[in-house]
Amino acid sequence: MAIPNRPPVLTLSYLTTSVAAPGHGKNGSLMAGTTNWTHNSHPLNESTSSLNITSARELDSGEYRCQGEDSEPSDPVRLGVFSDWLLLQATAEDLTEGDSLLLQCHSWQNWRVDKVTFYKDNVSLKYWYENHNISLDRVTLNDNGSYHCEGRVRKVEKVSEPVLILVQKAPRTMLPWLRLLVPALLLTLFAMDSALFVLTRQDLAMLQRARRGRKGRTTSSAPQAKTDPAHR
Known part of the structure; x- marks a missing residue:
């Protein structure tokens, strides 16, 4: 059982949160039967799969x-409701390298916003005369920072509160083919090392036999000492 994460919203917004039951249907389906909801550990008067x-x-x-x-309680989902003119909504604030990120400059009561500028660490990222979103398909560590947006709401300049986006380094995972390649390389190196050891011993034995053979031939062919004629 899981509740989809929700970005923060402004006051007087309308929102619906549904409970998904993984494993029911292709992409998970709504929970059947009675569903109990709590808000800050207090029970709510709602028993359906949608709040x-x-x-x-x-x-x-x-x-x-x-x-x-007959199920365990879901993980908690935090909802933030703010009273302001502009709100920078992010699909997530804690990300991992490779995740996607969508930023939206949302206005109170969905009033029209124009001359919208997105900022990262107080440096302008993008300007649109009409309000558009910023989409990052694959975030990197360089996308860490504080983001906010500015725009005109009913011809009055407004600024959102900053949102801190944190991107963590993705864990290094060994590719499947690399998992097979490493043991194979180790076995190959071990076999080559064993073969080299055997060849080295054979060469050393041959060298020792050759030395013994040369020594024997030298001893047998040594000239005999001549007899002194004076002693004949």
């Missing part, structure tokens, strides 16, 4: 959990 908040207030901020029949 609707028709007009969000700051009091609606906090952690939400759900629990279906």
